[in-house]
Amino acid sequence: MSQTAAASKSVKFIITRQDNPETKSYTEEFELPYRPGMNVISALMEIQRNPKNAQGQTTAPVCWDSNCLEEVCGACSMVINGKPRQACAALIDKLEQPIRIQPMKTFPVVRDLVIDRSRMFTALKRVKAWIPIDGTYDLGPGPKMAEKKRQWAYELSKCMTCGVCLEACPNVNEKTDFIGPAAISQVRLFNAHPTGEMNKEERLEALMQDGGIEGCGNSQNCVRSCPKGIPLTTSIAEMNKDTTKHLFKRWLGV
Amino acid sequence: MKGYYSRKLHSLLGVIPLGAFLISHMISNFKAFEGGKKGFEGAVHFLNSMPLVFFLELFLIWLPLFYHGIYGLYIAYQAKNNVGNYSYERNIRFTIQRVTGVITFVFVIWHMYDTRFQIIIGKITHDDLGATMHNIMNNPVLFILYVIGVVSATFHFANGLWAFLVSWGITVGPRAQKVSTYICMGLFVLMSVLFILAMTAFRSSEFQAAATAAIDVVKTVLS
Known part of the structure; x- marks a missing residue:
């Protein structure tokens, strides 16, 4: 009984589509049968199985990116009802209809909802978001990390480079070269590590290059949008403090 | 205009010296409310009797104002304001900061034209500033x-x-x-109130006296 009642319900989608990186975007409406517990990804899978739009015309299935389906990989970021978030964690029951789905246009659109997040990985390389331990001989164990520090550092390590903070930021756009909140927070993470700390100046100097930390305008949308609840604005302010200190130390030559 | 240092300089100049100047300007204006015409003229004389006043003005007002204003316009131009989608208090202040920056830029140019520029071209002297402000403040549109x-x-x-x-x-x-x-935000409210009180003080007929006195002088000379 309940299944027939559920089957009569339907879910409406308005999806912004784009056939390839050069062409203009357009919207297409879809209407799908409701299933309990469905999320945006399962809805997109349904469109893939039966690629018909709301008018009943057969259309090309909508393309999207996804991987882990449990909000840890960062691949399925898209703008859902105006806010960037992970599609796998966007439950249909909790969304207002019609559900509007758009790609995160801060990044180059590859096709439909698929975007190219390369700039984020380039940013991680730029700020050297790793701990150099390679050598020609065994360097032995590194210094220990205090448990208290490990606990907050762990929160920063949850960043999945999903790009939601860059999409929400008013200062990440085609007119600026701002690196974005994610990479700044990673500098804080790797500078907090007892071994990573040995190279902290390199990372701070990377943040003091063009398009570095100075691009932050304190709108604080990033911290409100981060799906992992990372204290991004605290990280940025902390790095502001460290770059300021580094600036004066370098000037004074101490 | 890109880069860490130029952006940091913009941030620094906004507080020191420009913010400090805004506060000193507020205090000297407030003299008009507290001490009337005499008080205000005293404040103007005090400022103009400072040693090296030309260089103080150049390095603490003109040059910082020019840099902060032009660079600020560029920052405002760069932002993709998105309060529609993210109507958070901080984000709203982010947008207002840019909007008020542009308004302040235009206002400061206009205000300097009304006052400092008129002194440069010799139309008025420092003693006439009270009367100049009196005339502006008594025009309801200009007051708003x-x-x-x-x-x-x-x-x-x-x-x-x-x-x-x-x-x-x-x-x-x-x-x-x-x-x-x-x-x-408390500072914002306090400063706004003190500035507006000074502005209303300029409306008093006390400040008109200088203007009419000047006109009287002209009249007697002409007659």
């Missing part, structure tokens, strides 16, 4: 435009001070940033 300009300037300063504290790494955690929000 001045209120908008002054409120924009004080908001831009107070909120800019909040951002300065973050950008230089002084207020780091959310609690510190919250407390500084209260302090800075």
